[in-house]
Amino acid sequence: RARVEAGPRTGILFGRERFGLYNDEVGLADEIVTFPVDPGFSSLNIAQAVLLMSYEWMKSGLADETETNFSGPELVPANKEQLHSLFAYLENALEARGYFRPEEKKPKMVDNLRAVLTRAGFAEPELKVLRGIISSLDRFSPAMPRGDGSPGDDPRRLPAGARSRAKDEES
Incomplete structure (x- = not known):
């Protein structure tokens, strides 16, 4: 050196x-x-x-041998309010899609889901990623794989199978 x-x-x-x-x-x-x-x-x-x-x-080359240049980005841990907001958002999205079946198992399924998501210790940016993934469930579906953005009624934007169904419905 x-x-x-x-x-x-x-x-x-x-x-x-x-x-x-x-x-x-x-x-x-x-x-x-x-x-x-x-x-x-x-x-x-x-x-x-x-x-x-x-x-x-x-x-x-370090002044102090215990100081290293190896570190990840500083991530602020998500607070409980943010985490509970994500839980509510996810549960609503899953409920709308009929995920919680049979109904009597819903409380245990919710507990398990929260346990999995709590264990990870997410940072704020990670919760934003998860929220984005969940929100995509609202915008995208097999019938509309590119989302519900304009022009949503244009049958040319539908997948082939959905396009033929749309033509049948018009007839």
């Missing part, structure tokens, strides 16, 4: 999995890096070696 910061261009050579680098290749190196490995398994495959070297290189 000190050489890189001093200005000269630096490269890292990785040996072949079977036998490493040739002697003339080793002769080009200013420094040799080896990894302490189990003598019974004295070689790493190239992917493991590149991963390990890259990780150690990244760590060597």
Whole structure:
């Protein structure tokens, strides 16, 4: 790392999995890096070696070794109000489609559905995705796979089977 910061261009050579680098290749190196490995398994495959070297290189450039650049986006957890709103929305969409059958099993089905969705610990953007998926159930159907947008009454926009049914209804 000190050489890189001093200005000269630096490269890292990785040996072949079977036998490493040739002697003339080793002769080009200013420094040799080896990894302490189990003598019974004295070689790493190239992917493991590149991963390990890259990780150690990244760590060597950090002010604090516990600080890493590996992190996901900061997601704000959804609050209970948002989650319960999603539950109500989903339950209404499923109810409208006759999902809760037989009717006497509906309370248990709702409990199971809420348990599955609660366990995930969704963030706000994830709830928005789910709400979008559920709302698509309202806009799209087998008869109208592209939604109910205009021109909704145009039979040319219907799938072939629905188009022939629409013609029969007009006759």
